[in-house]
Amino acid sequence: MQITKLTTYRIPPRWMLLKIETDVGITGWGEPVIEGRARTVETAVQEFAPNLIGKDPSRINDLWQEMYRGGFYRGGAILMSAIAGIDQALWDIKGKALGVPVYELLGGLVRDKMKTYSWVGGDRPADVIASIRKLRELGFDTFKMNGTEELAMIDSSIAIDAAVGRVAEIRAAFGNEIEFGLDFHGRVSAPMAKVLLRELEPYRPLFVEEPVLAENAEYYPRLANSTCIPLAAGERMYSRYEFKRVFEQGGLSIVQPDLSHAGGITECVKIAAMAEAYDIALAPHCPLGPVALASCLQVDFVSHNAVLQEQSMGIHYNQGAELLDYVVNREDFALENGYIKPFTKPGLGVEVDEQRVIEASKNAADWRNPVWRHADGSIAEW
Numbered sequence: 001m002q003i004t005k006l007t008t009y010r011i012p013p014r015w016m017l018l019k020i021e022t023d024v025g026i027t028g029w030g031e032p033v034i035e036g037r038a039r040t041v042e043t044a045v046q047e048f049a050p051n052l053i054g055k056d057p058s059r060i061n062d063l064w065q066e067m068y069r070g071g072f073y074r075g076g077a078i079l080m081s082a083i084a085g086i087d088q089a090l091w092d093i094k095g096k097a098l099g100v101p102v103y104e105l106l107g108g109l110v111r112d113k114m115k116t117y118s119w120v121g122g123d124r125p126a127d128v129i130a131s132i133r134k135l136r137e138l139g140f141d142t143f144k145m146n147g148t149e150e151l152a153m154i155d156s157s158i159a160i161d162a163a164v165g166r167v168a169e170i171r172a173a174f175g176n177e178i179e180f181g182l183d184f185h186g187r188v189s190a191p192m193a194k195v196l197l198r199e200l201e202p203y204r205p206l207f208v209e210e211p212v213l214a215e216n217a218e219y220y221p222r223l224a225n226s227t228c229i230p231l232a233a234g235e236r237m238y239s240r241y242e243f244k245r246v247f248e249q250g251g252l253s254i255v256q257p258d259l260s261h262a263g264g265i266t267e268c269v270k271i272a273a274m275a276e277a278y279d280i281a282l283a284p285h286c287p288l289g290p291v292a293l294a295s296c297l298q299v300d301f302v303s304h305n306a307v308l309q310e311q312s313m314g315i316h317y318n319q320g321a322e323l324l325d326y327v328v329n330r331e332d333f334a335l336e337n338g339y340i341k342p343f344t345k346p347g348l349g350v351e352v353d354e355q356r357v358i359e360a361s362k363n364a365a366d367w368r369n370p371v372w373r374h375a376d377g378s379i380a381e382w
């Protein structure tokens with residue numbers, strides 16, 4: 001079997017799919033994208049094409065190493081996202097060629113179903129509470145929401161009260177019926193993170209995500225020493241080599257590699273295994289599309305330390321398209337009380353609606369995240 005062609009499709013809301021074709025008619029799908037930089041990742045994918053065309057797609061490990069090591073410069077959001085989507089498509093091809101789901105090729109299931117959580121948008125407590133009520137009807141009992149809007153490096157007691165008061169209202173409305181994680185989204189400086197973590201402790205969030213930016217990861221152990229709230233991070237770390245530093249220095253209770261950003265299935269099963277050795281839980285980041293989610297699930301189903309799976313159904317970013325719009329086998333994505341079952345189809349388990357993808361890719365707008373500014377006009381972290 002030989003790889004013959006790579007085709008990319010940028011599609012709404014902010015995703016990109018990759019189709020890899022072979023000379024025997026088997027095709028694999030991947031989802032290489034960085035939100036807001038789809039065109040840059042697309043170029044990187046095309047630059048990897050000469051490393052792939054004419055090669056045997058079953059030698060995933062070797063192709064991965066060639067893409068990673070073969071170009072001298074390596075790593076980072078763009079290149080590792082390009083490799084990630086290519087890697088997913090290669091696993092899809094391998095599973096289809098052998099007639100088994102990818103998790104079978106990774107040693108088989110460690111669990112019968114995987115717990116997912118739902119994002120809750122909105123910043124006003126009343127809106128968040130109403131949204132949670134609706135999602136409870138769908139069976140979800142675990143949620144994630146942003147912990148705060150923009151916050152200055154040293155901010156006021158009013159800003160702290162706003163962030164903490166919202167969480168207090170949500171806990172008061174639902175008691176122990178629900179669990180929720182809070183995403184600080186890298187918006188919070190180290191000094192304010194310390195304050196907020198202490199103030200939020202009584203409301204027992206499941207975790208606080210990106211309490212500070214990954215580039216300030218030396219603060220994770222210091223913050224962990226000052227709070228009993230589990231700290232999570234990893235969506236902006238792109239390889240084992242970045243994760244090994246946070247494993248060594250400690251502080252994180254949960255790592256959240258993104259299957260479309262951190263080198264794909266090949267890299268993320270290794271990151272998951274490294275985390276297991278440090279007694280750190282895995283909760284793959286996934287605000288993306290169906291191929292990314294399927295790839296996450298393949299890793300969750302073979303990783304003992306996988307605790308929660310993010311998924312983007314109904315997420316506030318999904319303007320113009322929803323997760324299942326491009327999927328033929330939608331029934332396989334059905335959630336039961338927030339759990340999802342292992343896909344049984346060969347490969348990643350997603351039947352992509354290719355016609356729909358082609359249509360949607362025509363004139364797809366480029367998604368950009370908003371640029372926020374503080375009251376004084378200086379740039380704020382979004």
Ligand SMILES: [Mg+2]
Nearest residue numbers: 183185209235
């Ligand atoms: Mg996040």
